[in-house]
Amino acid sequence: MRGMTAQTIAPTSSTGHLSSARIAAFAGHHAEHCQIEVVAETGSTNADLLARVAQRSLSAATLLAAETQTAGRGRAGRTWLTAPAAALTFSLAWPFAAPLHALVGLPLAVGVTIAETLADFGVAVQLKWPNDVLQGGRKLAGILIETATAPDRQVWAVIGIGINLSIPEPLQEQIGQRAASLPAPAAQDRDLLLASLLSALVQNMRQFESHGLSTFVERWNRLHAFAGQQVLILDQGKVLHEGRALGIDQIGRLMLQPDGGASPLAIMAGDISLRAKEG
Numbered sequence: 001m002r003g004m005t006a007q008t009i010a011p012t013s014s015t016g017h018l019s020s021a022r023i024a025a026f027a028g029h030h031a032e033h034c035q036i037e038v039v040a041e042t043g044s045t046n047a048d049l050l051a052r053v054a055q056r057s058l059s060a061a062t063l064l065a066a067e068t069q070t071a072g073r074g075r076a077g078r079t080w081l082t083a084p085a086a087a088l089t090f091s092l093a094w095p096f097a098a099p100l101h102a103l104v105g106l107p108l109a110v111g112v113t114i115a116e117t118l119a120d121f122g123v124a125v126q127l128k129w130p131n132d133v134l135q136g137g138r139k140l141a142g143i144l145i146e147t148a149t150a151p152d153r154q155v156w157a158v159i160g161i162g163i164n165l166s167i168p169e170p171l172q173e174q175i176g177q178r179a180a181s182l183p184a185p186a187a188q189d190r191d192l193l194l195a196s197l198l199s200a201l202v203q204n205m206r207q208f209e210s211h212g213l214s215t216f217v218e219r220w221n222r223l224h225a226f227a228g229q230q231v232l233i234l235d236q237g238k239v240l241h242e243g244r245a246l247g248i249d250q251i252g253r254l255m256l257q258p259d260g261g262a263s264p265l266a267i268m269a270g271d272i273s274l275r276a277k278e279g
């Protein structure tokens with residue numbers, strides 16, 4: 001695995017409980033300065049860590065994983081539907097030595113991190129701007145990043161990630177046609193998968209802090225699910241633009257070539273969604 005230390009550690013299964021000790025052991029030196037916590041159930045790991053930022057109770061980067069999230073959230077306040085042990089849901093609170101505006105494009109860097117890590121497990125995925133991970137055109141994982149400045153002026157990013165491990169029957173009718181789940185081999189050991197993601201996130205957050213989005217742009221564009229395709233840009237269901245998706249620029253905007261030969265448009269994220277144009 002990329003950046004992982006070779007370990008001989010007792011095996012577990014995807015149905016076993018997450019273990020902070022095993023995650024730390026698998027992650028090796030990448031976890032040395034990161035607190036790792038596992039809880040059986042919570043509303044939202046993002047909300048929990050944001051509250052701790054406000055209370056100044058975080059002293060270092062902190063990974064919080066939950067066996068079950070009852071109030072998981074996606075972008076623009078959307079609900080993240082899952083079931084116990086059916087998803088890997090966690091958040092990483094990361095302190096940045098940079099102003100808030102320097103974190104523009106961070107969701108794209110996190111998307112690259114997830115995709116490259118899953119590739120190490122033999123799972124090929126693509127990225128949908130601005131914050132979804134797709135497999136076969138269906139959503140496999142989502143990213144929600146929220147930022148906060150603590151009372152001591154420390155800037156924090158709370159990086160929430162949810163990855164579908166399976167889609168239980170009760171959810172099939174609701175999301176089955178729109179969602180994908182990890183192949184069984186990749187989901188077999190959740191501790192190993194989470195440790196691999198943590199190791200990659202630690203490395204890439206340091207890289208992002210030093211160089212910004214620039215080192216991720218080409219990597220993101222290689223994983224672009226809609227590269228060269230006709231797409232619609234929607235805001236609350238209303239079509240704002242349509243054209244050919246070109247990729248992202250150096251600050252993470254989606255570049256769109258409108259029909260008719262006009263100059264490319266730079267689309268900012270906001271509460272905007274992208275959809276392939278049918279027909």
